[in-house]
Amino acid sequence: MLITSSIIQQLQQIVGENYVFTDEATRRDYGHDETEDYNFPPGVVVKPATTEEVSQIMSLANQNYIAVVPIGGRTGLSGGALSLLEGIGLSMERMNKILEIDEQNLQVRTQPGVITQVLREAVAEKGLFYPVDPSSMGSCFIGGNIAENSGGARAVKYGVTKDYVLNLEVVLPNGQIIWTGANTLKNSTGYNLTQLMVGSEGTLGVVTQAVLKLLPKNDHNLLLLVPFYKASQACEAVSAIFRAGIVPSALEFMERDAIDWTLQFVSGINVTVKPEHQAHLLIEVDGNYPEILMLEAEKIMEVVEQFEIDEVLFADTEDQKNALWKLRRSVAEAVKANSVYKEEDTVVPRYELPKLLEGIKAIGKKYGFQSVCYGHAGDGNLHVNIIKGTMSDANWKKEVPKGIQEIFELTVSLKGTLSGEHGIGYVQKNFMDIAFSKPHLELMEQIKYIFDPNNIMNPGKILPDRD
Amino acid sequence: MLITSSIIQQLQQIVGENYVFTDEATRRDYGHDETEDYNFPPGVVVKPATTEEVSQIMSLANQNYIAVVPIGGRTGLSGGALSLLEGIGLSMERMNKILEIDEQNLQVRTQPGVITQVLREAVAEKGLFYPVDPSSMGSCFIGGNIAENSGGARAVKYGVTKDYVLNLEVVLPNGQIIWTGANTLKNSTGYNLTQLMVGSEGTLGVVTQAVLKLLPKNDHNLLLLVPFYKASQACEAVSAIFRAGIVPSALEFMERDAIDWTLQFVSGINVTVKPEHQAHLLIEVDGNYPEILMLEAEKIMEVVEQFEIDEVLFADTEDQKNALWKLRRSVAEAVKANSVYKEEDTVVPRYELPKLLEGIKAIGKKYGFQSVCYGHAGDGNLHVNIIKGTMSDANWKKEVPKGIQEIFELTVSLKGTLSGEHGIGYVQKNFMDIAFSKPHLELMEQIKYIFDPNNIMNPGKILPDRD
Numbered sequence: 001m002l003i004t005s006s007i008i009q010q011l012q013q014i015v016g017e018n019y020v021f022t023d024e025a026t027r028r029d030y031g032h033d034e035t036e037d038y039n040f041p042p043g044v045v046v047k048p049a050t051t052e053e054v055s056q057i058m059s060l061a062n063q064n065y066i067a068v069v070p071i072g073g074r075t076g077l078s079g080g081a082l083s084l085l086e087g088i089g090l091s092m093e094r095m096n097k098i099l100e101i102d103e104q105n106l107q108v109r110t111q112p113g114v115i116t117q118v119l120r121e122a123v124a125e126k127g128l129f130y131p132v133d134p135s136s137m138g139s140c141f142i143g144g145n146i147a148e149n150s151g152g153a154r155a156v157k158y159g160v161t162k163d164y165v166l167n168l169e170v171v172l173p174n175g176q177i178i179w180t181g182a183n184t185l186k187n188s189t190g191y192n193l194t195q196l197m198v199g200s201e202g203t204l205g206v207v208t209q210a211v212l213k214l215l216p217k218n219d220h221n222l223l224l225l226v227p228f229y230k231a232s233q234a235c236e237a238v239s240a241i242f243r244a245g246i247v248p249s250a251l252e253f254m255e256r257d258a259i260d261w262t263l264q265f266v267s268g269i270n271v272t273v274k275p276e277h278q279a280h281l282l283i284e285v286d287g288n289y290p291e292i293l294m295l296e297a298e299k300i301m302e303v304v305e306q307f308e309i310d311e312v313l314f315a316d317t318e319d320q321k322n323a324l325w326k327l328r329r330s331v332a333e334a335v336k337a338n339s340v341y342k343e344e345d346t347v348v349p350r351y352e353l354p355k356l357l358e359g360i361k362a363i364g365k366k367y368g369f370q371s372v373c374y375g376h377a378g379d380g381n382l383h384v385n386i387i388k389g390t391m392s393d394a395n396w397k398k399e400v401p402k403g404i405q406e407i408f409e410l411t412v413s414l415k416g417t418l419s420g421e422h423g424i425g426y427v428q429k430n431f432m433d434i435a436f437s438k439p440h441l442e443l444m445e446q447i448k449y450i451f452d453p454n455n456i457m458n459p460g461k462i463l464p465d466r467d
Numbered sequence: 468m469l470i471t472s473s474i475i476q477q478l479q480q481i482v483g484e485n486y487v488f489t490d491e492a493t494r495r496d497y498g499h500d501e502t503e504d505y506n507f508p509p510g511v512v513v514k515p516a517t518t519e520e521v522s523q524i525m526s527l528a529n530q531n532y533i534a535v536v537p538i539g540g541r542t543g544l545s546g547g548a549l550s551l552l553e554g555i556g557l558s559m560e561r562m563n564k565i566l567e568i569d570e571q572n573l574q575v576r577t578q579p580g581v582i583t584q585v586l587r588e589a590v591a592e593k594g595l596f597y598p599v600d601p602s603s604m605g606s607c608f609i610g611g612n613i614a615e616n617s618g619g620a621r622a623v624k625y626g627v628t629k630d631y632v633l634n635l636e637v638v639l640p641n642g643q644i645i646w647t648g649a650n651t652l653k654n655s656t657g658y659n660l661t662q663l664m665v666g667s668e669g670t671l672g673v674v675t676q677a678v679l680k681l682l683p684k685n686d687h688n689l690l691l692l693v694p695f696y697k698a699s700q701a702c703e704a705v706s707a708i709f710r711a712g713i714v715p716s717a718l719e720f721m722e723r724d725a726i727d728w729t730l731q732f733v734s735g736i737n738v739t740v741k742p743e744h745q746a747h748l749l750i751e752v753d754g755n756y757p758e759i760l761m762l763e764a765e766k767i768m769e770v771v772e773q774f775e776i777d778e779v780l781f782a783d784t785e786d787q788k789n790a791l792w793k794l795r796r797s798v799a800e801a802v803k804a805n806s807v808y809k810e811e812d813t814v815v816p817r818y819e820l821p822k823l824l825e826g827i828k829a830i831g832k833k834y835g836f837q838s839v840c841y842g843h844a845g846d847g848n849l850h851v852n853i854i855k856g857t858m859s860d861a862n863w864k865k866e867v868p869k870g871i872q873e874i875f876e877l878t879v880s881l882k883g884t885l886s887g888e889h890g891i892g893y894v895q896k897n898f899m900d901i902a903f904s905k906p907h908l909e910l911m912e913q914i915k916y917i918f919d920p921n922n923i924m925n926p927g928k929i930l931p932d933r934d
Binding site: 104106149156159160167183185186187193196198199239288289345348349350351352379421422424435436439440446 | 569570571572573574594615616617618622623626627629630634639643645647648649650651652653654655656657658659660662663665666667671682683684685706709710712713714755756759762812814815816817818819843846847848879882883884885886887888889890891899902903904906907910911913914915917918929930
């Protein structure tokens with residue numbers, strides 16, 4: 001249903017006139033995330049401040065069959081925040097308070113609109129550690145991280161968002177409010193609705209509070225940049241490091257092109273690399289004891305020296321470390337600046353990475369596209385940026401989807417799946433049948449239905465279109 | 468529906484005559500787990516060997532509205548394996564093969580009938596580590612651990628079963644077979660059916676294969692037994708240890724009575740404790756570097772010395788360590804040998820432990836029962852054994868449930884919940900409304916319905932009886 005003036009009035013009564021926006025500029029602004037160049041503006045942008053307001057908005061929407069899309073930091077890469085049916089764009093930005101840092105229990109209770117980096121810094125001040133660090137952590141919201149089950153560079157040692165979510169306050173599509181679990185580290189009490197909610201991309205309800213687990217902070221780390229002459233060997237080294245008994249706190253892979261483009265398109269990164277290096281691994285170890293980190297770095301050196309590598313760069317100053325992390329975190333931005341592109345978030349068991357990389361290149365050759373690959377190799381999570389470059393619009397539309405289909409078929413054949421940390425959202429939903437059988441997809445559809453029988457919560461996401 | 472001779476014949480055709488049992492002795496034997504003294508024998512015990520056989524059994528049962536209860540090692544403590552409606556007792560004991568230890572990806576693919584300790588030892592031989600260690604690990608099955616989301620002493624550092632389950636092969640109640648996820652460390656691809664299945668206590672489907680994450684093995688640990696003059700101070704010390712930046716690999720609490728009873732009823736435990744100690748903490752740290760463990764043990768000493776403690780026992784030989792662990796793991800057995808009892812599996816944020824313990828004792832006084840408390844204090848998971856002792860049968864039946872109700876109300880008021888690692892099963896289901904609101908329970912009922920519309924999968928478990 002369209003947004004009538006009566007609906008607008010009721011929304012204004014709920015959140016106040018200042019927090020309901022119907023002007024085109026605002027709607028366009030809330031009509032996109034970081035997914036390609038899509039823009040699907042909501043019919044109205046609403047900015048609630050409390051759980052009660054969210055509940056009233058959902059009741060109103062549910063009674064009137066109006067689509068609602070929860071909107072976070074708009075950094076998503078699968079189009080989860082796009083308002084495909086116009087409707088209400090529910091920006092969570094005013095619900096941005098950290099409600100309680102519980103130093104006794106190592107937990108934080110937070111609203112969803114808190115920026116991930118802000119939360120990380122606030123708990124760090126108390127000597128605590130929230131490890132999840134998506135590349136977008138300077139602007140993404142905790143709520144968005146929960147919706148997409150976001151990862152990041154430290155996931156290889158510390159896990160992803162789901163591993164830190166203990167309990168969620170959720171407004172259901174009909175306006176009812178539940179807490180999904182308890183504030184405990186262990187819980188065997190009924191079906192795990194907490195984990196059903198994590199990664200559900202705003203299609204089952206609106207998260208209005210989260211209780212997250214924290215760790216004691218550790219203060220030391222070492223960072224190594226290892227240049228490989230062969231990209232396949234860089235991939236092989238990844239699994240060899242774990243087999244040597246090391247669990248690095250980050251293990252990132254960057255193809256030649258990823259680094260070149262980044263150094264070219266992002267200024268102020270003070271790193272030199274040689275043209276003959278086909279790939280780099282960025283490897284971090286962390287912990288409480290510097291002398292142990294040195295031992296672990298030595299073990300890592302023993303492993304990587306079994307491959308054809310050039311001189312390893314040990315970053316031992318904060319400046320050097322920041323430069324290397326800036327390089328890694330800027331790759332996506334650089335690709336974006338350079339060309340129209342599509343990003344796939346493939347994930348496989350980590351030992352299968354060389355096969356995945358090789359396969360992607362072969363598929364690119366077959367369909368005529370170039371790809372730039374980089375990502376969280378320690379998790380087997382490879383971001384594949386398919387570059388339009390000089391490809392014709394016709395081929396971009398016709399050939400590339402066939403290539404993506406084959407890439408996903410490859411990941412699934414390697415016991416992997418479609419998305420490691422970006423979610424399915426809008427752009428990957430019609431590939432879901434590669435990963436899931438019909439009965440499996442039907443179960444997901446039925447789960448969606450019991451939460452949201454009127455299909456108002458972020459419709460058109462995750463589940464494939466009906467034939 | 469009752470088990471007719473035609474059903475028996477069809478079951479015999481599926482699994483072979485040797486694996487269908489209708490004699491009373493076998494049925495009684497498969498009619499219990501370790502939950503109090505309940506016995507609900509299945510109408511027939513069936514022992515399939517393959518996923519295909521399980522699928523055929525489920526199809527047959529579904530078409531004929533016959534209840535099916537998956538049965539593992541029968542060590543459960545919430546009555547999950549009881550065949551309340553007779554029906555088919557589906558023993559998974561023949562599906563006991565470890566199918567693949569993947570040393571490249573640090574994963575194991577296993578059938579559900581493998582004993583947890585057998586799996587732990589098999590992967591340890593390859594230098595790998597499966598950390599989940601329920602007290603019953605010498606006889607419980609991996610499949611049962613998945614059904615109940617089992618924990619154990621090492622959960623405080625390493626997490627519980629759910630943290631290791633990457634992917635599950637599940638036979639749905641209608642006989643369809645799905646894999647719930649992918650063999651990857653990260654996954655943001657649709658609703659998380661893997662975690663919906665973990666902890667669902669055999670009510671949504673039958674797990675026939677599991678892919679579990681492994682860690683590199685570490686070879687060193689230190690074990691300390693700390694005697695406290697006051698039980699409340701032992702509880703307070705738990706949270707203080709974490710706040711000092713230590714994450715122990717085990718942090719177990721034992722009340723005075725728990726130790727006394729164990730030393731009295733279980734032979735061959737070579738540990739001496741003094742009568743004036745009201746509680747003990749058993750604290751383990753583990754890792755790759757003995758010198759670091761010594762540093763951590765010193766830090767722990769600094770923390771516990773702030774409380775009223777007696778001399779700490781450092782276990783530095785394997786014999787001493789084994790004796791202490793035998794003491795801890797034998798508490799449940801000792802309580803069982805001593806009296807009729809009911810065991811509750813309370814869990815709260817760990818800093819709330821002193822309040823929980825104090826509250827339980829006050830509730831016991833009010834309703835006239837004694838309790839013996841012990842458990843995984845590092846996780847806030849306290850096992851409460853309510854002892855019948857000399858209590859009259861009438862009071863046991865009438866007063867104790869009121870006390871349990873109050874204990875659960877207390878855990879929930881402390882932001883905890885009903886079960887940390889034993890599950891809800893049969894014995895706790897009618898307390899579920901303490902933890903969950905009506906709309907929340909209805910969502911669980913609907914989830915149950917979409918998986919199992921005929922209500923044949925382990926009926927009468929988890930969800931409260933209808934009024």
